[in-house]
Amino acid sequence: MDDIRVVEGSEAVALAIKACRPHVISAFPISPQTHIVEGLAKMVADGDIDAEYVRVESEFSAASVLAGASAAGSRSYTASSSQGLLLMTEVLYASAGMRLPFVMTGVNRSISAPINIQVDHQDSMSLRDAGLIQFYVESVQEAYDMHLAAFKIAEDPNIMLPVMVCMDGWVLTHSYERVQFVDQQAVDDFLPPFAPEHYLDPAAPKTWGSYAESDVMMEFKYAIHKAMTDGKPRIREILRELSAMTGRDNNGLIETYRTDGADIILVALGSVTGTVKDAIDELRDAGRKVGLLKIRCYRPFPHEEIWQAVKDANVIAVMDASFSMGSEGSIGLDLKAKLFGRPQAPMVVDFVAGLGGREINARTIRRLVVRAEEIHRLGLVLPEAQWVNLDASIVS
Numbered sequence: 001m002d003d004i005r006v007v008e009g010s011e012a013v014a015l016a017i018k019a020c021r022p023h024v025i026s027a028f029p030i031s032p033q034t035h036i037v038e039g040l041a042k043m044v045a046d047g048d049i050d051a052e053y054v055r056v057e058s059e060f061s062a063a064s065v066l067a068g069a070s071a072a073g074s075r076s077y078t079a080s081s082s083q084g085l086l087l088m089t090e091v092l093y094a095s096a097g098m099r100l101p102f103v104m105t106g107v108n109r110s111i112s113a114p115i116n117i118q119v120d121h122q123d124s125m126s127l128r129d130a131g132l133i134q135f136y137v138e139s140v141q142e143a144y145d146m147h148l149a150a151f152k153i154a155e156d157p158n159i160m161l162p163v164m165v166c167m168d169g170w171v172l173t174h175s176y177e178r179v180q181f182v183d184q185q186a187v188d189d190f191l192p193p194f195a196p197e198h199y200l201d202p203a204a205p206k207t208w209g210s211y212a213e214s215d216v217m218m219e220f221k222y223a224i225h226k227a228m229t230d231g232k233p234r235i236r237e238i239l240r241e242l243s244a245m246t247g248r249d250n251n252g253l254i255e256t257y258r259t260d261g262a263d264i265i266l267v268a269l270g271s272v273t274g275t276v277k278d279a280i281d282e283l284r285d286a287g288r289k290v291g292l293l294k295i296r297c298y299r300p301f302p303h304e305e306i307w308q309a310v311k312d313a314n315v316i317a318v319m320d321a322s323f324s325m326g327s328e329g330s331i332g333l334d335l336k337a338k339l340f341g342r343p344q345a346p347m348v349v350d351f352v353a354g355l356g357g358r359e360i361n362a363r364t365i366r367r368l369v370v371r372a373e374e375i376h377r378l379g380l381v382l383p384e385a386q387w388v389n390l391d392a393s394i395v396s
Contacts, residue, residue: 010035016147023074026065032169033107059084063091072197082109096131101154116358259291303338326350
């Protein structure tokens with residue numbers, strides 16, 4: 001019989017990690033990820049998980065514990081948010097360079113200053129160049145499912161990179177949803193025990209993170225890039241296997257919604273995509289040809305799938321919940337770079353929306369679509385991103 005329960009998002013993630021049988025869990029509390037590692041602490045204390053649970057003094061240490069444990073051949077996990085993710089930055093870059101395949105949950109939260117604990121994607125997007133594979137989830141169910149796949153992707157011999165599953169803080173971590181859980185035997189069949197080819201062993205000494213001069217450094221960096229790009233087919237295959245196990249549509253690095261015949265395609269990721277789908281239904285009923293492209297896997301960037309989904313549209317309206325200061329939103333920059341030079345490529349309009357948890361509702365999306373239509377009709381070339389619902393009186 002299916003195991004279906006209504007649970008908090010953080011509990012669903014903790015149960016997914018439990019099912020993956022980690023050997024080492026490192027933990028440092030920072031809202032809104034704290035309930036995940038609290039749940040795992042209880043499971044370890046109760047004997048439900050046979051893992052070493054390490055309470056550390058900072059997020060830097062949490063990432064360092066993962067690096068050491070992973071290098072020793074252990075399946076390892078942690079979670080963090082916002083400033084905590086930034087404190088991990090040095091270790092995460094190093095871990096990707098050492099090809100350490102641990103999994104972490106990036107619970108999205110705005111970065112100070114000023115201090116703000118609401119959701120946006122500035123924290124995880126700031127790590128887009130670190131060498132981590134990044135997934136973004138729409139719902140608690142998808143968060144549970146993607147963590148099951150994350151370890152298999154990270155530990156694949158041809159990938160061997162850290163994987164971060166990003167989920168919106170509060171909106172998902174502290175919300176209760178109906179979640180369908182997978183039988184433990186099915187998870188075990190899907191995710192075999194970690195069997196690394198290379199690991200720290202006194203009987204067979206090896207070096208991780210050694211000094212590299214200019215004669216090899218470029219090649220090391222290219223190897224990370226190649227593992228990501230060449231790993232796309234394997235990631236797709238693992239997601240297909242996940243879908244076969246769960247009976248849910250987790251296929252693909254992207255997901256499209258009502259894009260057939262769409263003149264305008266909204267591009268977004270994370271929990272806001274559920275709101276966008278509802279708004280699109282209303283817009284379609286009103287005669288507007290609008291669709292959604294949800295990016296599930298942000299790194300490696302799925303530009304091939306995106307092109308196939310958007311090539312017949314007139315406008316791509318990107319909803320960025322992050323911003324590269326002095327330039328544009330992260331996704332908008334990626335799309336403009338990848339679509340540049342393609343014949344008859346749609347116009348890309350970058351909208352910055354939802355920073356610091358500012359509400360995005362159906363009305364916001366309708367206004368965004370109207371603005372995108374106007375920009376396309378007038379043939380405007382915009383020097384900057386469009387900031388949605390910005391109160392100019394505050395910044396003037």
